[in-house]
Amino acid sequence: xxxxxxxxxxxxxxxxxxxxxxxxxxxxxxxxxxxxxxxxxxxxxxxxxxxxxxxxxxxxxxxxxxxxxxxxxxxxxxxxxxxxxxxxxxxxxxxxxxxxxxxxxxxxxxxxxxxxxxxxxxxxxxxxxxxxxxxxxxxxxxxxxxxxxxxxxxxxxxxxxxxxxxxxxxxxxxxxxxxxxxxxxxxxxxxxxxxxxxxxxxxxxxxxxxxxxxxxxxxxxxxxxxxxxxxxxxxxxxxxxxxxxxxxxxxxxxxxxxxxxxxxxxxxxxxxxxxxxxxxxxxxxxxxxxxxxxxxxxxxxxxxxxxxxxxxxxxxxxxxxxxxxxxxxxxxxxxxxxxxxxx
Numbered sequence: 081x082x083x084x085x086x087x088x089x090x091x092x093x094x095x096x097x098x099x100x101x102x103x104x105x106x107x108x109x110x111x112x113x114x115x116x117x118x119x120x121x122x123x124x125x126x127x128x129x130x131x132x133x134x135x136x137x138x139x140x141x142x143x144x145x146x147x148x149x150x151x152x153x154x155x156x157x158x159x160x161x162x163x164x165x166x167x168x169x170x171x172x173x174x175x176x177x178x179x180x181x182x183x184x185x186x187x188x189x190x191x192x193x194x195x196x197x198x199x200x201x202x203x204x205x206x207x208x209x210x211x212x213x214x215x216x217x218x219x220x221x222x223x224x225x226x227x228x229x230x231x232x233x234x235x236x237x238x239x240x241x242x243x244x245x246x247x248x249x250x251x252x253x254x255x256x257x258x259x260x261x262x263x264x265x266x267x268x269x270x271x272x273x274x275x276x277x278x279x280x281x282x283x284x285x286x287x288x289x290x291x292x293x294x295x296x297x298x299x300x301x302x303x304x305x306x307x308x309x310x311x312x313x314x315x316x317x318x319x320x321x322x323x324x325x326x327x328x329x330x331x332x333x334x335x336x337x338x339x340x341x342x343x344x345x346x347x348x349x350x351x352x353x354x355x356x357x358x359x360x361x362x363x364x365x366x367x368x369x370x371x372x373x374x375x376x377x378x379x380x381x382x383x384x385x386x387x388x389x390x391x392x393x394x395x396x397x398x399x400x401x402x403x404x405x406x407x408x409x410x411x412x413x414x415x416x417x418x419x420x421x422x423x
Contacts, residue, residue, distance in 0.1 A: 081219065082192045082262040084131050090190055090259045091162060092126040100162035100188045104142050106135040113214045114202060117142065131164070131192055133217050133225050136199045136243065138368040139163055140172040140309040143182060147312075162188040166199070167251035171366035171401025172309045174256055178404045179364075181312060191254030193262025196223060197238050198246025203378070205241045209234075244382065245369035248272045255402055273390045279383055292347060295354055297377040300345040304371035304381055305357065310364045317341070318353045358384040363392050363409025366401040 087105075094100045107118035107128045115134040119142075120126060143161065150156040165173065170191060176182045197219055205214065205227070213230040220226050224235050239247070246252075252267040254260065279287065305311045305318075318341040341352040365385040372381045392398045395418055398409045406412070 081195065082131055084129070087131055087164070087190065087192065087261055088126050088129050090261070091120070091129060091164075092123045094162050094188055094190075095121070095123040095126065098159070101157045101159045103129075103162040103164070103190075104139045105129045105162075105164040105190070106131065106137070106139075113216055129164075133197065133200045133219060133238075133241075135164075135166075136202070136373065138169045138172060138307070138309060138370045139165065140169050140176070141307060141370075143173070143176065143187060144309060144312045147182060147186075160186055160188045162190060164190045164192060165254055165257070166192060166194055167253050167255065168245065168249065168366055168368045170254035170256050171251055172368060174401040174404050175310060175364050175366060176312075177256075178406070178408055189254070189257045189259070191257030191260045193253035193260070193264065194246065194249070194267075195252060195263055195265050196267055197225070198242050198249060198252065200225065200241045201243040202373075204243075208236065208241055243369060243373075244275060245367050248275060248367070248386075250367075250399065251402070256404075272393075273386060276383065276386055276390060291351075294379050295350040296347050297379060298345055298350040298354070299377060300343060300350065300353065301376060303374040303376065307370040307374045308361075309368075309370075310361055311357075318356055354381070354384065358388060361385055362388040363398060364400050365389060 091103045091105065095103060102119055102121040103126070105118050105120065106115040108130055109116035113134060114136065115130050115132065117137055117139055118128060120128070140163070143163065146161050150158075163173075170189065173182075173187065173189065177184060200217060205217070209227065209229055214227060215230065216228040218226045218228075220235060223238055225238050225241060227234050227236055227241075248269055248271070249267060250269075250272050253262065253264050279290065282290065302316075305316060341356065342349045365388070367382065367386065367389065369382055371385070372379070375381060389400070392400075392409055396409060396412075396414075398406075400409070
């Protein structure tokens with residue numbers, strides 16, 4: 081298992097030696113049981129770092145914010161940022177490297193292994209302990225988590241509260257890192273796409289009704305986009321931001337500005353937004369599950385991305401985030417690629 085003291089020691093050393101300008105990791109949240117992202121510049125604050133099953137966030141998103149911040153500064157600090165990553169998170173770094181969005185020297189990676197466990201699903205945990213106040217969650221090192229509540233301590237099999245992305249995880253330890261903590265123990269999974277089986281067994285009409293019911297709930301808050309490390313475009317096709325309509329804006333200017341998707345949260349526009357976003361993640365999504373986790377109306381967004389991930393694997397033998405030397409899926413071509421779709 082990951083030794084938290086070792087993680088703190090490596091992070092503190094990196095700060096003291098000036099290898100990094102700050103560390104992005106996890107700390108205990110003041111709002112409850114879940115861990116929260118932490119940004120630490122002072123080595124004396126490193127003792128606030130935590131690593132437990134509540135460290136659910138994919139912190140790689142903050143590397144996108146860091147690049148934008150550096151772009152606004154006249155004399156930016158060019159030292160790398162230190163970041164704590166799980167296996168799935170490390171694949172997100174690889175995609176950003178593959179797409180030349182960041183350089184390897186921009187980041188100092190503290191890789192932590194999930195081993196045979198993973199991170200919890202807060203909704204599953206809340207359902208399992210309904211009526212109780214959860215005070216903490218810890219690994220026990222034997223396939224269970226220990227949950228402390230206001231009514232005592234309970235040991236729970238990890239499968240009961242494990243996030244679905246962890247159940248199907250293909251990288252339970254980091255695939256890129258500068259410092260590695262934990263063990264490189266490959267987890268046995270029933271299949272990386274098992275969660276799709278029930279939905280795929282439905283007829284086309286049933287699937288249409290399923291997605292219509294789900295996407296009709298969308299309030300277009302864009303939380304899914306905001307938390308995704310792959311959504312780094314300065315302007316999203318679904319939500320234009322640099323065309324402000326003012327009293328002086330002419331009809332011709334309005335007409336020349338293309339609107340791919342309206343902002344109104346009705347059924348057709350919601351389908352447009354989510355399908356455009358899913359296509360943009362084809363061959364790029366690393367199944368960190370953040371989009372689904374932050375959705376305030378619990379839309380199962382992973383299914384969209386997992387379906388495209390499955391198609392990329394079956395049609396092109398491609399899985400995102402494992403090999404930065406390979407070209408991106410949408411920028412590569414092989415003579416033997418299937419062409420059944422061409423008429």
